[in-house]
Amino acid sequence: MADKTPDSQIQNDIILSVNNIEVIYDHVILVLKGVSLHVPKGGIVAILGANGAGKTTTLKAISNLLHAERGEVTKGSIEFRGEEVQSLSPNELVRRGCIQVMEGRHCFGHLSIEENLLTGAFTRKDGNAAIKKDLEMVYQYFPRLRERKGSQAGYTSGGEQQMCAIGRALMSKPSMILLDEPSMGLAPQLVEEIFDIVKQLNVDTGVSFLLAEQNTNIALKYATYGYILESGRVVLDGTGDELRENADVKEFYLGTGGEERRSFRTVKHYKRRKRWLA
Amino acid sequence: MELLNSIFVAPFVDMAAYPDFLIQVIWEGFVAGVLYSLIALGFVLIYKASGVFNFAQGIMVVFSALALVSLHEAGVPAWLAVVLAIGIMGVLAVSIERLVLRKLVNQHDAILLMATIGLTLILKGVGELIFGGEPKPMITEQLGLPTGSTDWEVFDGIVIFQHIDIAAAVIAVLMVMALGVFFSKTRIGRALRAVADDHQAALSVGISLHQIWAIVWFASGIVALVTGIMWGARSEVSFALEIIALKALAVLILGGFTSIPGAIVGGLLIGIGEKLFEVYWGALFGSGVEAWFAYVLALIFLLFRPQGLFGERIIERV
CATH class of the missing domain: 3.40.50.300 (P-loop containing nucleotide triphosphate hydrolases)
Structure with a gap:
């Protein structure tokens, strides 16, 4: 089966x-x-x-x-x-x-939302311009993250953290x-x-x-x-x-x-x- | 009455009577504090990124400084000796990560602490074997560090500033600023903070813990080398220096284990505090106050503010 x-x-x-x-x-x-x-x-x-x-x-x-x-x-x-x-x-x-978004979000609490997203691009070697472009794309899908980009992730709501975690995964292409x-x-x-x-x-x-x-x-x-x-x-x-x-x-x-x-x-x-x- | 007077009145009368001496005491304390801060900084870097309480930080200071001096003794030019000493700390960082941390990942904190105590003994043994046990003078002049002193006439007296002390303070400030920029602006710095926040999540986004660990151990190796040079320039380079690393423990409790500003402020507080206490209140305890002041202060902090002055606030959402 x-x-x-x-x-x-x-x-x-x-x-x-x-x-x-x-x-x-x-x-x-x-x-x-x-x-x-x-x-x-x-x-x-x-x-x-x-x-x-x-x-x-x-x-x-x-x-x-x-x-x-x-x-x-x-x-x-x-x-x-x-x-x-x-x-x-x-x-x-x-x-x-292949990237995993873990159960319970696991955002980096003391990093801002934007920094969280950027850590997702850690493994990438294709330059800052490409990473910027993808950051913009993530903000397009999750406009709420753009509003909260300067906030420490630990202080954002559960939904925002989930979005942040998915967005962070997306940043790895x-x-x-x-x-x-x-x-x-x-x-x-x-x-x-x-x-x-x-x-x-x-x-x-x-x-x-x-x-x-x-x-x-x-x-x-x-x-x-x-x-x-x-x-x-x-x-x-x-x-x-x-x-x-x-x-x-x-x-x-x-x-x-x-x-x-x-x-x-x-x-x-x-x-x-x-x-x-x- | 006599006792109350000697605690609450006499010291302050003294301070007011000889302000130049007070300034001198504070300056001496400040310089010692800068060095405590630097050692504590090395601890904080490693603790933040790997959760390891690195007992070996003190011996790393001695080891790197001895390596530098011995290289120079062997005829290597000073600048090249510095480069080589940095290289040695790099090799050390990578081997510690490969041989110790990687094997002990996921083990209990106490086991990792024990491992760093083991590391201390190994470094000490190997250090004595290679560099010999006797104290060596730091190659201050060859490194282009200033010597001599400046007298500052003030309040009908003079305050003496050793140039090397001024240099130490300036270099410490520059190094802390560089670290600050590194942590907040660079890709690796961000990854370091991410690892400090959540190991698992850092792994899941593809941050290599091995790489990060090697980098932080290297960074604190460099901090150790700078500390060793500065401390060695004030006295000399010997294994006795290791003892001051224990004082950094008190600094950490004061400043918080995870905070770089905490390490700095904690170090300065303890440096200045113990000098003042020794000079003005020391007689009450039959002197020797400097040896325990830091630990008593730490104890008080543990009782009333265990996260330290600047310990990372635990973010809790309800």
Whole structure:
């Protein structure tokens, strides 16, 4: 199921492929138990699932930030544009065009918004003029950042920080952005606004997105393809529409399942059975 | 009554009676303070960027100064010796990053502190092996630093300013200004501050921590060399100098571990404070006040203002 390529893309158009990876933290804690997924060039792919399902770990395995948390990919392979990433440092990966926006924004609190954006261009070697131009582009997409460019990032709102984090990633001229939980802690209206911009960026610049989300509803609205993760395994995958229409997804993730209310016990039982079958 | 008088009245009467002497004391304190500040500055650079409390900063001062003097003794011209000494600090920075920091990344703070204590012992041992244990005079004249002194007649007395002290103050100011510009205006400087704020996020945007660490250790190596030259010019270069590095600890507590202005102001406060205290109140404690004044002041700060005078404010959003 997992090695099915989305949208029947031919192999050349895959920018990122994760093949059956296993991740272990601290040499003992098995977090991912064989996850495979593919991101087509210019696609928006969502990883969905509850807390602790392994979404963040999957993204960090790709961006190679796992080492800093004593995590390790012990099996499987990850290829970004056909190149194995395991031996690359995060720095080299960013140079090659794959950058992560971490969960919880992680802006540099004591730097101004503009300085934050400029740190995103750290790996670039194409000169100040080009960087200035991209800074202008980021301000076009996020006009609010322009208004706040002199403020210390630590004092800006959650939405502004999320915009800053995405803008900072854009400054590295990426071809692929790993977006971890962009909706976290934001008002629904802001979430919508941020997803709109993500979509717009995807259409305008052709940058691919792999996003991890708990907010299944909104993620499936924007994603072309989705994978559902449950305790370190992909249990379901399909196009955004397929997943939205799937009875199990409706039941467990969208909360729009049956007409009549069911008791928690039956749901739990059903879910457990489903997991076995998967 | 006698006691109260000697605490609250007599010292001030003294100060007012001989203002020229007061100025002299403050100046001496100021110059010592500048050197404390410089050592503290080296600490702050490394602490900000890597969270490592570098116990070896003091020995780095001695090591770099000894390297400079010994190179000159071996017949290398003074300017070339400076360049080579800077090079040695560069090699040292890169090897420390490769051999120590890289292996210990993600370890507990205490482990890193212990590693720097180990580093202190290694540098001391290697230093004594190569350069010998006996004190050496600094090559002040060969470096083109001014010697001699100027007398300033004021309040019916004279205040003596050593030229080397004036030079030390000027050079310290220039160096701090250069660092300030480096941190706020350059790409690497921005990255340094980013790393100081959030390691993980810095990694995620492609900043190479290895590179940044090597750069800050190199920068504080240069600061150490300058400090060593200045301090050596006032007395001589010896391993005893290492002790003053401990005083920088008190400076850091006063100024805050993450603040460059804090390191400077803290250093000056302690330098001037301990001289004044020693001269005017020292008799009360049977002198020797200079040895502990800084630490007591630090203790008071730890009790009432643990983040220091200028410690980075913790930004909390509600």
